[in-house]
Amino acid sequence: MGWIKRNLFFVIGGVVALALLGVGGYYIYQGWARNAEAADKLNEIYGSLRSLQSQKPSPGNEKIDNTRIAKEQQHQLQDWVNGANAFIQPVPPIPDGDLTSKNFATALGTTIYQLQQAARTASVTLPPQYAFSFDAEANKLSISPASLDPLAVQLGEVKVIAETVFSARVNALDGIQRVHVSDEDSSGPAGDYIDDHPVVSDLAVITPYVVTFRCFTPELARVIAAFATSSNTFLIKTINLQPAGIAPAGPAGGVVSPWPMPGQMALAPSFPGKGGLPTVLKEQLLRVSMEVEFVKRLPKT
Numbered sequence: 396m397g398w399i400k401r402n403l404f405f406v407i408g409g410v411v412a413l414a415l416l417g418v419g420g421y422y423i424y425q426g427w428a429r430n431a432e433a434a435d436k437l438n439e440i441y442g443s444l445r446s447l448q449s450q451k452p453s454p455g456n457e458k459i460d461n462t463r464i465a466k467e468q469q470h471q472l473q474d475w476v477n478g479a480n481a482f483i484q485p486v487p488p489i490p491d492g493d494l495t496s497k498n499f500a501t502a503l504g505t506t507i508y509q510l511q512q513a514a515r516t517a518s519v520t521l522p523p524q525y526a527f528s529f530d531a532e533a534n535k536l537s538i539s540p541a542s543l544d545p546l547a548v549q550l551g552e553v554k555v556i557a558e559t560v561f562s563a564r565v566n567a568l569d570g571i572q573r574v575h576v577s578d579e580d581s582s583g584p585a586g587d588y589i590d591d592h593p594v595v596s597d598l599a600v601i602t603p604y605v606v607t608f609r610c611f612t613p614e615l616a617r618v619i620a621a622f623a624t625s626s627n628t629f630l631i632k633t634i635n636l637q638p639a640g641i642a643p644a645g646p647a648g649g650v651v652s653p654w655p656m657p658g659q660m661a662l663a664p665s666f667p668g669k670g671g672l673p674t675v676l677k678e679q680l681l682r683v684s685m686e687v688e689f690v691k692r693l694p695k696t
Contacts, residue, residue: 485691486555486627488547496538499547503529506550510557519560519608520567527553528571531583542577549573549602552689556606559625563617565610566680572605599692603632607684609639615683628690639680 490502507526514521526533532546553571560568572589575581580588594601610618622629 485548486551486689488544489550489554490547494540494543494547496536496540496543499538499543500532500536502547503532503550506554507533510554510561513558513561514568517561517564519565522569525568525570527557528573528583528587529553530587531579531581532577535579538579539577542579545576546579549576552602552604555625555627556604556629556687556689559621559629560606560608560618562621563610563614565608565614565618567609569607569609569682572607574603599690601630602689602691604687604689605684606687607682609680609682611678611680615681618683618685622687630688630690632686632688634686635684637682639682 489506490498507529510527511521511525529546529550532538538546553573556571557568570586572587574591574593575588589603589605591603593603608618619631619634622631
């Protein structure tokens with residue numbers, strides 16, 4: 396005890412130094428643990444970067460920034476989609492607005508009459524009392540509320556298709572077929588419908604129709620051009636041809652041959668008559684069954 400008393404300041408200093416060393420060691424240990432954790436995270440990041448760098452395509456390097464390029468291309472694609480939307484506008488439904496069985500029936504009767512008059516003006520022959528695939532609805536006094544919207548949409552689209560075909564002044568319209576969209580369709584003639592359904596993507600709805608008409612090759616060319624230059628977006632998916640003299644199985648036609656060159660189907664050899672020059676080629680009337688898809692963008696939600 397005498398030594399401690401004589402060296403009290405030295406003892407106190409030693410105790411304080413030991414305490415400071417302990418505290419310093421504790422902080423050093425904490426710092427080492429944090430550094431080890433940071434090193435582990437850094438190694439993980441480096442590993443992810445090496446993995447990304449080895450992928451095809453990779454994010455790039457100091458010369459090529461593929462991430463930035465991808466973002467720029469994404470913006471360009473979105474700009475293209477926004478620009479394309481102007482060309483895939485839906486046809487206004489008939490009637491447009493609030494729908495009831497009464498106003499739809501009125502609009503349907505008016506539209507059928509207008510199309511019949513348009514066919515007469517264009518000298519296009521129609522089947523007797525043709526209702527343009529709405530025979531079932533034309534004979535009903537009441538239509539279920541759930542069916543009104545899809546029927547009004549189809550009526551607007553069918554009107555555009557019929558007017559497009561009339562504009563080419565074909566010889567005859569044999570029929571337009573559409574997909575079933577209502578319970579009322581089940582009571583209609585089978586020839587008014589196709590066994591298909593609309594296709595819905597992230598951007599648009601594609602609705603198929605089949606239009607069957609009779610014409611010569613110049614009119615067929617005008618029909619194709621009319622669909623191609625329409626203000627609405629139509630895609631001609633298939634065209635089936637056969638001589639108009641062959642009895643069809645229905646509005647869409649029976650068994651038809653694959654796509655031929657128009658001249659092969661429309662032109663046939665003929666023999667000379669007495670006292671005249673021989674007719675080498677003679678055009679035949681064609682029966683055309685054309686599958687047309689109508690493209691419209693999805694409504695904004």
